[in-house]
Amino acid sequence: MRNDLSVAFAGVSGAGSILRSSEPASLSPVASQAASLLEEAADLLVVHMDFAAVVDRCEKGCESLLGELASEDSRSCEELKCSLCIVGIQALSEMNRWREVLPWVLQYYQAPAYLPPKVLELCILLHSKVKEPHVMLDVASDWLHASANQHLLTYSLLVQLHLFHILLPLGHFAEAQEMVEGCKTLSKEQRLEARRVIKEKRQQWLQQTKEHPDSEEQAETAWKAPLGSVSKKVLTILAQLGRVLGSLAGQLGSIPYKTALLAAFMLFLIVVKLDPASPTSLPFVYRLTQLFHQARLAVFSPQHRPAV
Structure with a gap:
């Protein structure tokens, strides 16, 4: 993702003002090293566009400053760290790694x-x-x-x-x-x-x-959208399965009910190749359950109807 570089330039120019307003000798060795890393990172960002190297330099600079923030030039160190973070954010966004920006920045602040x-x-x-x-x-x-x-x-x-x-x-x-x-x-x-x-x-x-539309209609559309033509095929198979169950309804009385129920369900899963635990399978499993319920009502009388 290409972002406007003006923000990063502002951070770099801000760091430049820090260095110009402070004599190099007045900075601690660690702060001077961080300032050099900042200048190197800015050059890599603007001239060479080596964004991975920019992040590497900014990380080294920020890590080196963590122990210097309690020193006398803590204000300069804070401003250096801020500028390093701004340049690093720009480099991460240029590499389309914007999701890493916030965790990356927060590791350098309490x-x-x-x-x-x-x-x-x-x-x-x-x-x-x-x-x-x-x-x-x-x-x-x-x-x-x-x-x-x-x-x-x-x-x-x-x-x-x-x-x-x-x-x-x-x-x-x-x-x-x-x-x-x-x-x-x-x-x-x-x-x-x-x-x-x-x-x-x-x-x-x-x-x-x-x-x-309301949220319920949107949710219904959400699970229907990825199915596409597959849903039509599955519904056709279900209709054919329903007709087969209807034609065999007269013969189901001689077969143990639980065995017939399990066999039909396994046959459905083999033909349709759906995972029962998948959310996209729920509408079709529900339709199959309705078919079994209709077959149960057609085969058994109320007095001899087995529990499911």
Whole structure:
């Protein structure tokens, strides 16, 4: 999956500003090594497009920084790790390995609440683009509810991303409305715009619900769709089997009932070649059960009818 490289470029340029604003001698040896890995990863991403090598460099850089975050230049290390994660996310998405992005990032942070705003923003946009916003639902919610993040300058931006790219696509309109009313960082104009979009999306959602069949019809279509022409063939065999059972109904009285039932059922499975435990087999097994029930009623009187 090819994604817009501008986000990754932003992360790389941000790392460049870190290096320019800090003298190389002021960085610890580990941080200097991580900065070199970041520059190498950026070059591999932009020039050589060797995305696997990019992920390798970013992993080495992030792992080397894990023990340096308590040092005096912890701020520079945090920014370096953030930039490495942004470049790594871009490389993973370029290889269509976007499902690995969130677990890959979280291994370098203690919890979702500690994710840098830039990394969270990129993850939300990525999962929104691939139509999987539910993956980020709990992660973004935990981040927004963390008190330490509510004072950040980018908090209102993350609130809007959570609203427009996660809650509304998932149909969580009540939660979206509650967030808009409870978020103090949103301006008056942003609140009005958010209310307008929520109202519009709710109307669209209700309209789509009216136009589409209910869930039961969709479930019925779901199991019928993969059968195709096979279902017609099976139903034809069932009809023929029913006629055979009807013609033999007069002779079934002389055969033990349980033996006849088992033999007919095994014959059905051999001819149709269906797995009784498969969900696609259930409608046909149910039809066969009805045929057996009809044969049982035709052969035996109520007083001598054996239990099934």
